[in-house]
Amino acid sequence: xxxxxxxxxxxxxxxxxxxxxxxxxxxxxxxxxxxxxxxxxxxxxxxxxxxxxxxxxxxxxxxxxxxxxxxxxxxxxxxxxxxxxxxxxxxxxxxxxxxxxxxxxxxxxxxxxxxxxxxxxxxxxxxxxxxxxxxxxxxxxxxxxxxxxxxxxxxxxxxxxxxxxxxxxxxxxxxxxxxxxxxxxxxxxxxxxxxxxxxxxxxxxxxxxxxxxxxxxxxxxxxxxxxxxxxxxxxxxxxxxxxxxxxxxxxxxxxxxxxxxxxxxxxxxxxxxxxxxxxxxxxxxxxxxxxxxxxxxxxx
Ligand code: 13P
Ligand code: SF4
Numbered sequence: 001x002x003x004x005x006x007x008x009x010x011x012x013x014x015x016x017x018x019x020x021x022x023x024x025x026x027x028x029x030x031x032x033x034x035x036x037x038x039x040x041x042x043x044x045x046x047x048x049x050x051x052x053x054x055x056x057x058x059x060x061x062x063x064x065x066x067x068x069x070x071x072x073x074x075x076x077x078x079x080x081x082x083x084x085x086x087x088x089x090x091x092x093x094x095x096x097x098x099x100x101x102x103x104x105x106x107x108x109x110x111x112x113x114x115x116x117x118x119x120x121x122x123x124x125x126x127x128x129x130x131x132x133x134x135x136x137x138x139x140x141x142x143x144x145x146x147x148x149x150x151x152x153x154x155x156x157x158x159x160x161x162x163x164x165x166x167x168x169x170x171x172x173x174x175x176x177x178x179x180x181x182x183x184x185x186x187x188x189x190x191x192x193x194x195x196x197x198x199x200x201x202x203x204x205x206x207x208x209x210x211x212x213x214x215x216x217x218x219x220x221x222x223x224x225x226x227x228x229x230x231x232x233x234x235x236x237x238x239x240x241x242x243x244x245x246x247x248x249x250x251x252x253x254x255x256x257x258x259x260x261x262x263x264x265x266x267x268x269x270x271x272x273x274x275x276x277x278x279x280x281x282x283x284x285x286x287x288x289x290x291x292x293x294x295x296x297x298x299x300x
Pocket of ligand 1: 025039040041042114128129130171199212213214215
């Protein structure tokens with residue numbers, strides 16, 4: 001089927017099945033064209049909780065679709081490719097976290113939304129790239145085990161008086177960013193502002209004018225007087241920024257997330273048509289994980 005025909009058929013199916021399609025910023029541009037909403041992890045979680053549609057098709061990676069199911073358990077949540085998994089989320093298992101908690105019995109736990117439900121269930125509160133500083137302050141304990149992103153934990157340590165206990169997890173895309181490549185881009189585009197995701201290593205974040213998640217990048221690019229930006233996050237974000245912020249230039253400084261790119265229009269169409277790849281979460285785990293996610297949604 002041709003792209004335009006697929007897009008038309010997906011839109012028809014959405015109506016027929018009372019479904020919405022939620023799309024993360026890193027998805028392929030053609031997936032944007034069938035979206036009801038495109039956003040960052042926090043915005044997508046909020047949309048998933050609020051929707052009245054019967055079915056949610058989640059175009060992102062495993063933990064995002066799982067979070068949508070946790071926040072709206074009565075809905076059917078479908079993921080177009082079950083192999084679209086975030087490697088960083090797999091770096092913090094619930095078993096290892098339980099072990100860490102016994103090593104630090106007085107510590108609270110903040111779980112980045114890039115974790116699986118069983119790990120969230122072991123946590124006090126979840127966070128995203130948009131609210132990790134607030135989440136750390138929300139927990140009353142002075143010591144905080146921050147899972148799973150080491151780089152984000154190191155960054156949050158510079159913003160709080162609490163003692164952050166980092167976890168040795170990392171994003172394969174951001175952790176591979178070379179500060180020399182960012183410096184080169186700065187040299188080539190001297191007027192450009194650097195926006196960097198907090199999943200980047202410390203030596204990359206030092207080069208940034210603004211550190212924020214993907215939703216924050218759209219706000220910053222819209223409100224900044226600058227006309228050019230070096231975008232230190234997954235390369236697909238540049239296309240999203242170009243569509244959202246007209247008349248400004250965006251230069252990518254990071255690679256592609258292969259897992260995010262596993263979603264294709266063909267797979268969206270097939271899972272919507274056949275109702276396949278439904279996300280399921282064990283009820284006991286879901287109840288505890290939901291508590292940590294709901295607490296995050298109440299953060300200011
Ligand atoms: P955002 O919440 O900033 O969109 O980040 C999600 C993610 O997976 C970053 O790698
Ligand atoms: Fe996971 Fe990194 Fe891909 Fe985000 S970009 S989904 S953190 S691997």
